[in-house]
Amino acid sequence: xxxxxxxxxxxxxxFRLCMGYMNDRDSAKDLAQExxxxxxxxxxxxxxxxxxxxxxxxxxxxxxxRQIEKQNRMPKTQLxxxxxxxIHHGNEDKxxxxxxxxxxxxxxxxxxxxxxxxDLKQAEIADITGISxxxxxxxxxxxxxxLTKKFNNYEQ
Amino acid sequence: MNNNIDLKGLWNxxxxxxxxxxxxFEKINAYKKRSFGKIIFTNTLLILTSAFIIFIWYYYQPExxxxxxxxxxxxxxxxxxxxxxxxxxxxxxxxxxDLDIRESLIQLFRYREKQIFLQTTMLNIYFILLSAGICLxxxxxxxxxxxxxxxxxxFTTLMWIAFNWFYLRPRQIKKQRAKTDELIIKLExxxxxxxxxx
Numbered sequence: 481x482x483x484x485x486x487x488x489x490x491x492x493x494x495f496r497l498c499m500g501y502m503n504d505r506d507s508a509k510d511l512a513q514e515x516x517x518x519x520x521x522x523x524x525x526x527x528x529x530x531x532x533x534x535x536x537x538x539x540x541x542x543x544x545x546r547q548i549e550k551q552n553r554m555p556k557t558q559l560x561x562x563x564x565x566x567i568h569h570g571n572e573d574k575x576x577x578x579x580x581x582x583x584x585x586x587x588x589x590x591x592x593x594x595x596x597x598x599d600l601k602q603a604e605i606a607d608i609t610g611i612s613x614x615x616x617x618x619x620x621x622x623x624x625x626x627l628t629k630k631f632n633n634y635e636q
Numbered sequence: 637m638n639n640n641i642d643l644k645g646l647w648n649x650x651x652x653x654x655x656x657x658x659x660x661f662e663k664i665n666a667y668k669k670r671s672f673g674k675i676i677f678t679n680t681l682l683i684l685t686s687a688f689i690i691f692i693w694y695y696y697q698p699e700x701x702x703x704x705x706x707x708x709x710x711x712x713x714x715x716x717x718x719x720x721x722x723x724x725x726x727x728x729x730x731x732x733x734d735l736d737i738r739e740s741l742i743q744l745f746r747y748r749e750k751q752i753f754l755q756t757t758m759l760n761i762y763f764i765l766l767s768a769g770i771c772l773x774x775x776x777x778x779x780x781x782x783x784x785x786x787x788x789x790x791f792t793t794l795m796w797i798a799f800n801w802f803y804l805r806p807r808q809i810k811k812q813r814a815k816t817d818e819l820i821i822k823l824e825x826x827x828x829x830x831x832x833x834x
Binding site: 492495505513526543549579586597599607608611 | 638639641643644646647648649650651654655657659660663664733734735736737738739740741819823826829830
């Protein structure tokens, strides 16, 4: 498979995954680029054991998680989530609100929900994260509940 | 309570231009140059220092076995230092990004532990070899000095070594540990998130 084709087919998807993780366009772009650098380096070794999509998403997810090495002391997840909700009433676009909410979830949940919203099958998400399929289902359900709750608070 | 929020619809509203692949390949090249440069730098440093010490051996022609042994120990100390550095640097970038998240976390853990071990052990070996090397090397020249001068030379050198051993070394180790410990705590947190048993 030609690199340029993969790049064109997956750039936006990977960018969105990174946006969900970082909620910052510049960082997301950097992360997406790092992902494609790895894709470019590893493509000759790609063995078709999984679909190319799953493979690219795996690389991206690992790049996202590796951010913990670069980020500063205070993880976002330690912020009290409930207070955050109240502050952000107003004109904020719903799409932006969604990305903001996702970026405030625990790291692994950010990746799982982003993959789900990107329309990946639960089996693929299980393959990317190393979590069992049934557990993926449970986690997705819980994360969606959390997000819905936040949205309802936001819209009130 | 509205349970029918179209999360996927909202998610897909995020748009971005696809950057030109040219930009990406520029980054790839810069990255290649950088990692290559690092390896060249440390190894040149080793070769130059060793060459300098060998030059001392050749030029001053030490006669006693202690001086020669001292020189060998000093070179060995530096060789080990650079060797381990060459081993640990790639560890950080070598993680297989196409493993699943759980596996790559495990790999990251192993690398970090290995890194801590290498760093502390290496630092200790480096100091011991270097100190022993310097003391041995000095012996021949100290014999030629007056007793007072020899005592002063040894005292100053030993003080300097002690300062390094008791102050600089623990500080360096503590600094490295603080960095890796923090990371390991975060990794453990991630691992808990991923783990099945909730």
